Amino acid sequence: MADRDFNVAIITPRSHWLLPSVEVIEVLPGWARYMPYRWVQSHAKRGIEQAFLACIDRSQSPRSAAAYLWPDASVETLRELKRRDISVFREQFNCHTGTAKRILDHAYQRLGVPPAHGITDETVDRETQISEAVDRIFCPSPLVEASLLENGVPSHKMLETTYGWDPARLSGCRKRIPSGEGITAIFVGAICVRKGAHLLLDYWARSGVKGRLVLAGEMEPIIKEKCADLLSRSDVIVLDYVQDVGSLYRSADIFVFPSLEEGSPLVMYEACGSGLAIVTTGMGAGRIVRHGCEGFVLDPYDAPGWIAALRLLAEDVGCRRTMSSAAVERSQQFIWNAVAHRRRQQVMDCLGYDG
Known part of the structure; x- marks a missing residue:
């Protein structure tokens, strides 16, 4: 989504690609970036959200910044972003876990085996809290939107989007x-x-x-x-x-x-x-x-x-x-470039910018 008038910073445990138009902040130290991720995952989790908040603080105009969160971001970080009056966008890459649990419980029941999907009531409650707190949610399909509606998320938060291919x-x-x-x-x-x-x-x-x-x-x-x-x-x-x-x-x-x-x-x-x-x-x-x-x-x-x-x-x-x-x-x-252009415009529209 990076553009001349749309700066992008990515905070990630590590990156294996060169992204010349994007600021990439790798949280893991150099010695850990080429190790199996399961060995260094806890180290990455400890630092990534602090680095994210610090990057927001360093932006030239924090009030005009937007945070884009992957679903595993913590409730605590989300609350801190809202305390700082940052617009928060969330990626809903699958259905709401409440809907997913219902569908998968039924599927495993049909097979006559205990559910093995790993979604708990606590998982659903956490997602419900996050959905209530974020400003906008990228929804890549109509059924993702339907799952959010099923779980009480208001439609005005949803942004119709897609994914793409290269x-x-x-x-x-x-x-x-x-x-x-x-x-x-x-x-x-x-x-x-x-x-x-x-x-x-x-x-x-x-x-x-x-x-x-x-x-x-x-x-x-x-x-x-x-x-x-x-x-x-x-x-x-x-x-x-x-x-x-x-x-x-x-x-x-x-x-x-x-x-x-x-x-x-x-x-x-x-x-x-x-x-x-x-x-x-x-x-x-x-x-x-x-x-x-x-x-x-x-x-x-x-x-x-x-x-x-x-x-x-x-x-x-x-x-x-x-x-x-x-x-x-x-x-x-x-194609990804076209998808990214549409997403960039959606973010700018939500922030009140012409572009």
């Missing part, structure tokens, strides 16, 4: 998965209950589609346990973290993502930018995928709908190509 990150021509008979459907992300991996494996098996389902990401143990038979199928390929994710997108025909709870997953922007027809949920679609245009947006538990969509995209090359072209065209609106 074409350079997907550059290249190599394919990770060799071409084969039938279609290649890919899923990228944590292979977990929250992202509906168990549902996807079931729908793929029941569809009878000829091809391969490729899942790339870290797998939750309950998925490995409950879906062992489906994972052992010859037409299912499981990969760990993929460094060159562009090579995976280039290997695919469609992108499948039955997420139960999200904000606006970055992989969706990248899949559209890579020209893949999409099958996802409202949580996965965010503001980029429209039902019947770039793909199909379905209820995660709509088994007949998912199976029909998989079969249609497998059999109808014309439909696949039409949705592919629409996805590429749509994705151009969400």
